[in-house]
Amino acid sequence: MYISVHKNFRILEQFMKVLDQKGTDFYVLIDKKINTCLEKVCTYIPKNSKVIELESLKINWGGASQIEAELNLLRRASTGRYDYYHFMQGADFPIKTKEEIERFFEINRGCEFIDYEPGNYEFAKYKCDYWHMFVNYPRYRTSKGLKILNHSFVKIQKFFRINRHDRELFHGSALFSITDECAKYILSKEKDIKKRYRYCLAADEVFLQTEIYNSKFRDRLYYNDERYSNARLIDWNRRSGNSPYVFKVEDFDLLINAKNKVFARKFEAEQYEIIDKLYKLLK
Numbered sequence: 001m002y003i004s005v006h007k008n009f010r011i012l013e014q015f016m017k018v019l020d021q022k023g024t025d026f027y028v029l030i031d032k033k034i035n036t037c038l039e040k041v042c043t044y045i046p047k048n049s050k051v052i053e054l055e056s057l058k059i060n061w062g063g064a065s066q067i068e069a070e071l072n073l074l075r076r077a078s079t080g081r082y083d084y085y086h087f088m089q090g091a092d093f094p095i096k097t098k099e100e101i102e103r104f105f106e107i108n109r110g111c112e113f114i115d116y117e118p119g120n121y122e123f124a125k126y127k128c129d130y131w132h133m134f135v136n137y138p139r140y141r142t143s144k145g146l147k148i149l150n151h152s153f154v155k156i157q158k159f160f161r162i163n164r165h166d167r168e169l170f171h172g173s174a175l176f177s178i179t180d181e182c183a184k185y186i187l188s189k190e191k192d193i194k195k196r197y198r199y200c201l202a203a204d205e206v207f208l209q210t211e212i213y214n215s216k217f218r219d220r221l222y223y224n225d226e227r228y229s230n231a232r233l234i235d236w237n238r239r240s241g242n243s244p245y246v247f248k249v250e251d252f253d254l255l256i257n258a259k260n261k262v263f264a265r266k267f268e269a270e271q272y273e274i275i276d277k278l279y280k281l282l283k
Contacts, residue, residue, distance in 0.1 A: 001086045002027035002028075002076075002077045002085060002088070003015075003027065003090070004073065004089050005029070005031070005090035006030065006059065007090055007269070008267070008268065009090070010269055010272065011091070011267055011272075012028075013042050013043070013044045014275055015088075015093055016051070017046075018098065018278075018279060019101070020046040020047055020048050020049045021048050022048045024048075025049050025051070025052065025082075026050070027052045027053075027073050027077045028051065028054065029054040029056065029057060029072060029073050030053070030056050031056065031057070031058065033059070034056075037053065037056075038053045039053075052077075054072055055072075057072065060135075060137070060138050060141070061140070062140055062141060062201050062202045064197065064199075066174070067197055067203055067207055070087060071186075071190055071194070075187055075190070078180065082180060083105070083109070084180075085177070085180070086177045086263075087177075088263070089174075089175065091268065092232070092263055092267070093263065093264060093265075093278060094264075095261060095263060095278065095282075098282075101262045111179075112178050112179060112217050112222065113222045113231045114176045114212055114230055115229060115230040116170055116227060117227075120171045120172075121169065124171035124209075126154070126201070127171070127200055127201045127203060127205070127206055128165065128206045128210075129164050129165055130164065131199050132150055132153075132154065132199050132201040133150065133153060133199055134147075134150040165196070165210075167214055168210075169209075170209035171205055171209060172230070173234060174204040182212070185215065186208070232263045232265055233258045233264040233265075235247070244265060246266050246271055247266065248274055249271070249273040249277060252274060255278065
């Protein structure tokens with residue numbers, strides 16, 4: 001497991017408790033803006049798993065630092081010792097026992113679990129086929145002025161029919177589970193990925209989908225429920241703005257009965273009752 005986190009450390013601690021076992025290790029990268037370390041915010045020490053904390057990195061929403069964090073984690077974890085690499089964030093939690101999760105990936109051994117949103121090409125194109133010159137500023141997410149400047153610059157590029165990429169782009173969730181072979185392939189393209197997606201908007205939801213779909217690994221994508229899936233339960237039907245629905249205790253049955261899903265997102269500390277109930281069931 002490799003995890004990027006900037007809050008919800010209590011959820012992270014319960015996450016590690018549920019999945020603590022030999023062969024499952026946790027690589028954790030904490031957003032540098034939080035100005036803390038894992039030792040200060042997480043008191044749990046796994047009995048069987050190893051916990052490796054990476055050097056912190058300032059992660060700005062929508063910017064290239066999101067991809068940099070993922071690649072840093074993947075590079076550190078990719079030692080050839082693991083069958084799968086699972087990218088998680090601090091708002092994620094398992095909804096199956098560690099035995100059930102292990103069995104799920106054993107049954108589907110060799111598959112790449114990457115989410116693709118069907119029919120969302122234009123969204124991917126907007127994010128990554130134009131130059132977004134202001135998204136790497138730390139204040140971009142909260143600055144109305146920077147967003148107006150960025151959108152205006154994109155409109156100019158549309159007028160002149162500028163296209164940065166020479167292939168079809170794809171969009172989906174930033175969370176994934178990939179094999180060791182696939183991880184090594186992505187890392188072999190690290191330099192090109194950083195250059196290609198440097199001035200894109202939220203390219204962490206585009207780069208892996210695009211790189212894998214345009215490679216031999218396309219034929220190994222896990223397909224279920226009429227779409228390519230990352231085996232995560234994420235409820236966009238009850239979304240709040242641009243964020244998925246935050247699960248509550250009344251969603252317990254929905255979560256534990258989800259088919260072909262082993263993790264779920266999104267959870268928040270304010271709704272800790274659902275985490276506690278899941279933990280008691282899964283531990």
